[in-house]
Amino acid sequence: MPSRIVTLTVNDQDVEFLAKPGTTLLTALREHLGLTGAKRGCAQGGCGACTVIVDDRPVPSCLIPLETIDGSAVRTVEGLAADGELSPLQQAFVDGFATQCGYCTAGMLMSATALLEERPNATREDVIRAISGNVCRCTGYAAIVDAVLMAADAQRTGDARLVAAE
Amino acid sequence: MSSRHVEIDGSYFADEREADFFAIGTPAPRTDARGHVTGQTQFFEDVSYPRLTHLAMHRSARHHARIRSLDVAPALATPGVLRVLTHADVPNNWYTILRLIGVEPDDEPVLAEEKVRYLGEPICAVVAETEAAAREGASRIVVEYEDLEPVLDVEEALKPDAPIVNERHGHNYFTYEGHDCRRIRFGDVEKGFAESDRIFKFTYQSSPIEHAPVETTGCIVKPEADGRLKIHTDTQACYFTLDNTALMIGTPFNKLRVIGGTVGGGFGGKVDVMVEPVACLAAMATNRPVKYVYSRAEEMQVSSARAAERITIEDGVTNDGRILARKVRMLVDSGAYSRHSPYGTTKAAAHMPGPYTIPNVWVDAYCVYTNRTPSSAMRGFGVTIADFALESQLDRIARELGIDPLVMRLKNAYRDGDMKAHRKIVEGAALVEVMQRAAELVGHELPEHYRTMSSMSGEGL
Numbered sequence: 001m002p003s004r005i006v007t008l009t010v011n012d013q014d015v016e017f018l019a020k021p022g023t024t025l026l027t028a029l030r031e032h033l034g035l036t037g038a039k040r041g042c043a044q045g046g047c048g049a050c051t052v053i054v055d056d057r058p059v060p061s062c063l064i065p066l067e068t069i070d071g072s073a074v075r076t077v078e079g080l081a082a083d084g085e086l087s088p089l090q091q092a093f094v095d096g097f098a099t100q101c102g103y104c105t106a107g108m109l110m111s112a113t114a115l116l117e118e119r120p121n122a123t124r125e126d127v128i129r130a131i132s133g134n135v136c137r138c139t140g141y142a143a144i145v146d147a148v149l150m151a152a153d154a155q156r157t158g159d160a161r162l163v164a165a166e
Numbered sequence: 167m168s169s170r171h172v173e174i175d176g177s178y179f180a181d182e183r184e185a186d187f188f189a190i191g192t193p194a195p196r197t198d199a200r201g202h203v204t205g206q207t208q209f210f211e212d213v214s215y216p217r218l219t220h221l222a223m224h225r226s227a228r229h230h231a232r233i234r235s236l237d238v239a240p241a242l243a244t245p246g247v248l249r250v251l252t253h254a255d256v257p258n259n260w261y262t263i264l265r266l267i268g269v270e271p272d273d274e275p276v277l278a279e280e281k282v283r284y285l286g287e288p289i290c291a292v293v294a295e296t297e298a299a300a301r302e303g304a305s306r307i308v309v310e311y312e313d314l315e316p317v318l319d320v321e322e323a324l325k326p327d328a329p330i331v332n333e334r335h336g337h338n339y340f341t342y343e344g345h346d347c348r349r350i351r352f353g354d355v356e357k358g359f360a361e362s363d364r365i366f367k368f369t370y371q372s373s374p375i376e377h378a379p380v381e382t383t384g385c386i387v388k389p390e391a392d393g394r395l396k397i398h399t400d401t402q403a404c405y406f407t408l409d410n411t412a413l414m415i416g417t418p419f420n421k422l423r424v425i426g427g428t429v430g431g432g433f434g435g436k437v438d439v440m441v442e443p444v445a446c447l448a449a450m451a452t453n454r455p456v457k458y459v460y461s462r463a464e465e466m467q468v469s470s471a472r473a474a475e476r477i478t479i480e481d482g483v484t485n486d487g488r489i490l491a492r493k494v495r496m497l498v499d500s501g502a503y504s505r506h507s508p509y510g511t512t513k514a515a516a517h518m519p520g521p522y523t524i525p526n527v528w529v530d531a532y533c534v535y536t537n538r539t540p541s542s543a544m545r546g547f548g549v550t551i552a553d554f555a556l557e558s559q560l561d562r563i564a565r566e567l568g569i570d571p572l573v574m575r576l577k578n579a580y581r582d583g584d585m586k587a588h589r590k591i592v593e594g595a596a597l598v599e600v601m602q603r604a605a606e607l608v609g610h611e612l613p614e615h616y617r618t619m620s621s622m623s624g625e626g627l
Contacts, residue, residue, distance in 0.1 A: 036212035037205020039430070041380040042462040049380050077205035090203040094195065102202030103380045103430030109203060137380050137431045 006070045010035070011079030019066040026050045026061040029076060037077035037106040041135070048134030051107035052076045058114040060133070077106035080113065089113055089151040096147035100138035107134045112148045122152050178599050179622075209428050210398040211459060213386050219248060221448050221458035222300035224290050224307040225468065226282035229316035229537040230331070233280055233289070233309060240306035241292050246299030249451050250307070251291040253279040256447060257416030260334075262504050263438055263542075266409055273334040274503035274540075276414055276443050282311075283331055283502035284539050286468035293448045293456060316537040320476055320497040323534050331502055331535040340500070340508045340533035348515040350529035352587035355482075358491025358526030362482030366563050369478045370555035374471035374499070377544055381430020383469055384459025385441045387449040390423075395446050397424045401439070402432040410439040415446050422446070434543035438470050438505055470542030473507055474499040475514070477555040482526075487567055487574040491526040494518045496552075500533050501540035506547070508533045513548030516588040520556040521597050522578040527587035572605055573616055581621045595621045 001021040008015055010033060017028050026043075029035040029052065038061055041049035045060040052061045053075040080087045086094065089112055099105050108131055115122055115130035122130070127148045136144065174191045176183075201207035224241075238250040253259045253275055260272040278289045290307060294300035317323045317331050323338040331338050342348045359365060385399035395417075401407040404426045412419045429436060445458040460469065475498050482491035496514060500507035515531035544550075560578075564571040576598060584592045598621040605612050 044462060047380055081204050093203045094199040099199050099202040101429060101431045102207050105202040106205045135380055137378055
């Protein structure tokens, strides 16, 4: 099968790939765009470290052949603080000690970002379900869930630092 | 945020402190958090180089076999394959990871030579233009095996007629100063048993445990114009990796530059030097950058696990719960090679009395070789499984005697000044106080006598 041209919007920028059949979105992001925030933990959709948002849905980018998402809008962790200002969710992860080794962090953030966009009033159960495909082996789940709920609060009140300082 | 803030309880040992502590208990921001949440933290695999090549390993399909022949021609004929490396390409193929601190003998080959001793043991490395070509090439290598009887159980391994797993040892155990096990001899256990009211003997067993870091083990090696090799790695032990790699590939230490320090989960699983030496040799052979990273399957199957252990504890106790004698036989499954297990076994032996003062102790801790995946470091290795065994033992004895398990522990808890079985004097124990406070926090009622005892004196004993 020949390569084909695939057009995407990645973090609000239009990009074009000459994609060989079977090229994954993860490979395209990491090796062609240099967006290395999404990680390859298992390459089989089992760990969630490669999670990005495609058309508002969190997906494991290691399982997405590029040619199947032509024309889609992709968001990665690098796009969350595009203007240099951390998003409430990123700020909550920093303030709430929700990172340890950092390898699962990007995937956690993307799953949680998609959740809070869909459900600004997400409950603890919603958060746990949303990150159930994201493995953290430093076992920092409690801090991560707390941070997501803290960010949801902050987004509702409009000031992340106010909430973080409580 | 309050849940992350730890209050220091200043009421204990108040007169022991010389200064007011303020750093402990005060949250401080993590310096790496901003990099983590913005995706800017650089892990080894985030580095890329033009003309990067990829290394994949052909691994043993047997637990225990002689290698009759090895045909690498089909790999070399695979499109994209550049080189195949075997043991003959490794300048110093035999090593043991702890030789840096004087542990002997060198019992493990970088690439298998004549024999394979565990399923998944590396035999030859295929270097190719793409990851897919490297894996394809590796899968086409043909190894002809002469099967040998595998040894898969630690008790079987110690039988006199068991097949020898590792000829470098000559028997299936590590030798400690002329003994077949790490020994502890303290007091007179037989006398202790004779003075005891009851004897309890139980056996505990654990399986190997894989660390399963989300980032698999790997490295990228880049040959530099000045002849040095730049190694981007997720090792937990940069200098350990540098020194061991230099010894294996026969190069001066200053020819290697290790760039690490960012580890996507380690837990002890990234202190063995498994990928860097072969990747360095591949980079030297091709004069191109090389990436060697474990697949998830490799991480699960061949990276070192926490050792499986089998521990039998025999305790002689009085009816009121004082332990007078403990005899332990412990078998630590090192797998086919030593790695960090001889050290872990020593630690386990010293730990077997636990945080308890037992006047008579006898420990035989064997570091045993089997045809299983080598075990090595993992969070508190040697101590963790020992703790599971000895604390389970205390609970079972307390139940049998009808004693509160916490009271049983307080009765036996070591105090400052006590002599431990491995001849270290206890200092700064605080064990009694920690248990008292824990009991209070969970609302566990202790008799007055046990609420007032102290680890600073024998008071209350």
